[in-house]
Amino acid sequence: MGVVVELNDGAVRVKNPTLRDVAQLAGVSIATASKALNGRDHVHPETRTRVHEAARLISFTPNALAQGLIAGQTGTVGLITGDLDGRFSIPILMGAEDAFGTGKMSVFLCDARGDAIREQYHLQALLSRRVDGLIVVGSTTNPRPSLGSDLPIPVVYAYAPSLDASDISLVADNEQAGSDAAAHLVKRGRIRIAHITGDAGYLAATDRATGVEIELARSGLTLVGGEARYGSWTEDWGRRATQQLLAEHPDVDAILCGSDQIARGALDILREAGKIVPDEIAVMGFDNWEIFTSGARPALTSVDMNLETLGRAAARRLFAAIDGDHSGGIQKLPCRVVVRETT
Amino acid sequence: MGVVVELNDGAVRVKNPTLRDVAQLAGVSIATASKALNGRDHVHPETRTRVHEAARLISFTPNALAQGLIAGQTGTVGLITGDLDGRFSIPILMGAEDAFGTGKMSVFLCDARGDAIREQYHLQALLSRRVDGLIVVGSTTNPRPSLGSDLPIPVVYAYAPSLDASDISLVADNEQAGSDAAAHLVKRGRIRIAHITGDAGYLAATDRATGVEIELARSGLTLVGGEARYGSWTEDWGRRATQQLLAEHPDVDAILCGSDQIARGALDILREAGKIVPDEIAVMGFDNWEIFTSGARPALTSVDMNLETLGRAAARRLFAAIDGDHSGGIQKLPCRVVVRETT
DNA sequence: CTGAAAGCGCTTACAG
DNA sequence: CTGAAAGCGCTTACAG
Numbered sequence: 001m002g003v004v005v006e007l008n009d010g011a012v013r014v015k016n017p018t019l020r021d022v023a024q025l026a027g028v029s030i031a032t033a034s035k036a037l038n039g040r041d042h043v044h045p046e047t048r049t050r051v052h053e054a055a056r057l058i059s060f061t062p063n064a065l066a067q068g069l070i071a072g073q074t075g076t077v078g079l080i081t082g083d084l085d086g087r088f089s090i091p092i093l094m095g096a097e098d099a100f101g102t103g104k105m106s107v108f109l110c111d112a113r114g115d116a117i118r119e120q121y122h123l124q125a126l127l128s129r130r131v132d133g134l135i136v137v138g139s140t141t142n143p144r145p146s147l148g149s150d151l152p153i154p155v156v157y158a159y160a161p162s163l164d165a166s167d168i169s170l171v172a173d174n175e176q177a178g179s180d181a182a183a184h185l186v187k188r189g190r191i192r193i194a195h196i197t198g199d200a201g202y203l204a205a206t207d208r209a210t211g212v213e214i215e216l217a218r219s220g221l222t223l224v225g226g227e228a229r230y231g232s233w234t235e236d237w238g239r240r241a242t243q244q245l246l247a248e249h250p251d252v253d254a255i256l257c258g259s260d261q262i263a264r265g266a267l268d269i270l271r272e273a274g275k276i277v278p279d280e281i282a283v284m285g286f287d288n289w290e291i292f293t294s295g296a297r298p299a300l301t302s303v304d305m306n307l308e309t310l311g312r313a314a315a316r317r318l319f320a321a322i323d324g325d326h327s328g329g330i331q332k333l334p335c336r337v338v339v340r341e342t343t
Numbered sequence: 344m345g346v347v348v349e350l351n352d353g354a355v356r357v358k359n360p361t362l363r364d365v366a367q368l369a370g371v372s373i374a375t376a377s378k379a380l381n382g383r384d385h386v387h388p389e390t391r392t393r394v395h396e397a398a399r400l401i402s403f404t405p406n407a408l409a410q411g412l413i414a415g416q417t418g419t420v421g422l423i424t425g426d427l428d429g430r431f432s433i434p435i436l437m438g439a440e441d442a443f444g445t446g447k448m449s450v451f452l453c454d455a456r457g458d459a460i461r462e463q464y465h466l467q468a469l470l471s472r473r474v475d476g477l478i479v480v481g482s483t484t485n486p487r488p489s490l491g492s493d494l495p496i497p498v499v500y501a502y503a504p505s506l507d508a509s510d511i512s513l514v515a516d517n518e519q520a521g522s523d524a525a526a527h528l529v530k531r532g533r534i535r536i537a538h539i540t541g542d543a544g545y546l547a548a549t550d551r552a553t554g555v556e557i558e559l560a561r562s563g564l565t566l567v568g569g570e571a572r573y574g575s576w577t578e579d580w581g582r583r584a585t586q587q588l589l590a591e592h593p594d595v596d597a598i599l600c601g602s603d604q605i606a607r608g609a610l611d612i613l614r615e616a617g618k619i620v621p622d623e624i625a626v627m628g629f630d631n632w633e634i635f636t637s638g639a640r641p642a643l644t645s646v647d648m649n650l651e652t653l654g655r656a657a658a659r660r661l662f663a664a665i666d667g668d669h670s671g672g673i674q675k676l677p678c679r680v681v682v683r684e685t686t
Numbered sequence: 687c688t689g690a691a692a693g694c695g696c697t698t699a700c701a702g
Numbered sequence: 703c704t705g706a707a708a709g710c711g712c713t714t715a716c717a718g
Contacts, residue, residue: 018710018712019711019712019713020711020712030711030712030713031713031714034712034713034714035713035714038713040713040714062711062712063710063711063712065710065711065712066710066712066713067711067712067713069710069711069712070711070712070713070714071713
């Protein structure tokens, strides 16, 4: 029960107001106060008003801990990210936060930094706080170990799927993204298309490349040079690979890059080589990272992986799981091509 | 109390184990089980072992809600950010999450998106969850309205200080950062230094410019063109302003840019103009955003605002406030110059 | 329509 | 050294 602090201006001031204080001030029992505040039936309208007024007067905020203890549900979820640092987590996190926020849920954020020990530590803390569910955001698109199937709460894996197929996973459809990108270039009349991409150890790279080749084959085309050029996700690799590409295949008319950074590197070299983009050669990136696409000359066409949507979808899927829908499997979400000036 | 599910392999399996289950299994009272688990005195060593063993057997995890209800402290804090989107929040958030994590605190993350309504909504939710304290991360370095002084918990403002001087605020020292940057260039022998920076509506821009001018004055220098060139925080502005600068002052020997993006724009133009960096002209940025500094040709010298340290410091300051240290005021944290190839 | 009582899962004096 | 009892702040049958 709260401590009465002042009654200076006639108003009641209570330090840490509890339902007890509200009830007392309204002249009713705690039970009635609870029912009035929670909109339960069988409360006299006048009583209800009086209780609400009392609550307002002393700025009563119900203790969610006590409510959660009774309900067995806390209205909180945990979000464990592999690396906050990596920018891919952020939009997912934003989408999830947004979806939960409107659902009156609060989000515990934990950064595991790709460390399994730290992940276990955070998991334990979240279980102890009795979160209603968990979203695990991977640091790459590569599949990751499951948190286990004997947890007392549902888990949704986002971005990186769980290795356990019975878990619920939501990922971006990288293969489709590759196909969409290639289709866009083909539609623009390009026929000598090269693909410069990142580290072959990333499924994001190989899946996209697969999608690209499938789509090109549909139009009877193949990649310039016969295959995708793997390297790293950097501007520097974009530059080096483009230099090499121009030397080997001066007639290339489009470069599909595995990331916006690689595309920026490509644009730099093309400009220095005197190639006009997009007239002589088209360039395209992945990720649609505004900071890179809009600063480019000309503005860069890119594939947006819709990560914020992914985060929102993960949150909704978790809601469903909390409500009893335990069907597992990997769900792939579509991306979208954002056309700017380079294609 | 938990539901016993199996005793297949002789092991006891309990669904949602509570302290009651642990006590029962160990053959002691709930009170004794509690004391044993919490390392209280006056428990027979053998009893203690038995209780711990029982807890382990059924994977007992104490309910933090119940503990919090009793303790009046929840071991949770709220982190309200102005814009998750803006990349400045992230390092601060990482630093704070790190500091709290090692302090066994869990962090509620809320994204207010610069909307006062949403901020109030989140504040209410956090108060209801009885967080022990709050960190408010601004979206720009400009001062922001206080959350009010009648909150039942301490608040630390990070990045953007509170307008109320009695609040606790931690910010990066932009003026000092400007001075440090200028000092670095002077030490490198530059004497015709220009300053191209962002939107004059940002204190980050004007404070840094002030610091630059103060430091130059110390060496008897003034900015090329007499004043800082304000524009926007973009590569494009960096390009345009540099073009203009070269036209007006072809003898400039250093460009101090207000952000790494602006610096990237400057580097592009210098390269096209045939100016050798850093031999003929030095370039320097702010923010030390790795993605821009390391991709630059040559690699960009920049000022790191130490935001992760800022986040960590904010967390520690909040700990102190929770422990009763209520001294307010704005504390300015130092930045550091990260030297690469452009200076 | 209202309120006394039990209980959510735990901790802490207080007796034994 | 151990345990019965009270209590944290709330909600929900159950009587009145």
